[in-house]
Amino acid sequence: MEKSLLQFTPKGIYCPEGDFYIDPWWPVDKAIITHAHSDHARRGMTSYISTPITAALMRARISADINVHPLEYGESILINGLRVSLHPAGHIPGSAQVRIEKNGYVAVASGDYKVQADGISTPLEPIRCHEFVTESTFGLPSFRWAAQDEVLTDIIKWWQANAEVEKNSVLIAYALGKAQRLIKPLSENGRIIVHGAVYSMNQALSNAGVQVPLGERISEVTNKKDFKGMLVVAPPSAIGTPWLKRFQPYSLGIASGWMAIRGIRRRRAADVGFVLSDHADWSGLLSTIQETGAHRIYVTHGYSDIFARFLCEQGYDARQVETRFTGEAEEIDLPVIQEDTQSD
Known part of the structure; x- marks a missing residue:
């Protein structure tokens, strides 16, 4: 097997021959960004490369003045003789895998x-490659997701039951990705009030060409009688704030993959938990790795040690890669149970 195209450094994933980083943790000259969550897209880089949607989101979240080169899915560029392209990751709008090729040898950072x-x-578009960097946020056999339509049906039933007793329904979901995934189909069932952080991301995505309802802000609700039976979508940071208290009486629900773990809902003082994640479950991780055809697997985030050991038992050349940081995107329940070190 050829020498790896990737190195794992204190600044993040590095491609020495291309002299660029992928989702670096510290400021570097050239950064390729997989998506706009803040644990992957950080300020301070001299230049960025990303999909157009991620570029728009970074301008909204980091600065309108950042130097970012948009690259469409499947479009390739040459960087120091390496062919680099971005391909759909299915995580959130604009998310991408980074494909790097040299003389027919391919590395992919997902x-x-x-x-x-x-x-x-x-x-998601699985990419054939020789080495593959995979997350393992939910890299345990116990994590298996139901179909999205089933989860949405449960949310609608909860919302309707609350409305019948004149309660509002507060649904906690990350402001970028999860919130829009919920708002788009649920908006067909009634009025939705959104937190300012969610509204800002809806607006940025809409401006980037993603079709998602903006939702209503609380300032747009003029009739106080309307404050009954509504669905309110807010980020985890809104829990316990004065902004949220104005919707009382309400039932609090959380949409997160971590709701699959017994006890987390109670620790977050939620009335109900909906198991819905923007990450691959156990079977999704395994099927994706298999489809890449890669033998060398680098495992990051979450249950990386356990997942890497399992892959080795299956015959892969798998190794755990420790990461220096996680951030607000890795996000929803773990301020209480794991110091905010996982995503949902």
Whole structure:
């Protein structure tokens, strides 16, 4: 097997021959960004390369003045003789895998990804390669996701039951990706109030050409009688804030893959948990790795040690790669149970 095209350094994933980083943790000259969550897209880079949607989101989240080169899915560029292209990851709108090729040898860094179609993101495109960097946020056999339509049906039933007793329904979901995934189909069932952070991301995505309802802000609700039976979509940071208290009485629900773990809902003081994740479950991770055809697998995030050991038992050359940081995108329940070190 040829020497790896990738190195794992204190600044993040590095391609020495191309002299660029993928989702670096510290400021570098050239950064290729897989998606716009803040644990992958950080400020301070001299230049960025990303999909157009991620570029628009980074301009909204980091600065309008960043130097970013948009690259469409499947479009390739040459960087120091290496052919580099971006391909759909299915994680959130604009998310991408980074494909690097030299003399027919291919490395792929997947960023975060999911197998389920969500109605707003370009579906995952498994890429044939020799070495593959995979996340393992939910890399345990106990994590297996139900179909999205089943989860949406449960949310609608909960919302309707609350409305019948004049309660609002507060649904906690990350502001970028999860919120839009929920708002788009649920908006057909009634009025949805959104937190300012969610509204900002809806607006940025809409401006980038992603079709998602903006939702209503609380300032747009003029009739206080309307404050009964509504669905409110807000990020985890809104829990316990004065902004949320104005919707009382309400039932609190959380949409997260971590709701599959017994006890987390109670620790987050939620009335109900909906198991819905923007990451691949156990079977999704395994099927994606198999479809890549890669033998050398680098495992990051989450249950990386356990998942890497399992892959080795299956005959892969798999190794755990420790990461320096995780951030707000890795996000929803773990301020209580794991110091905010996992995503949902």
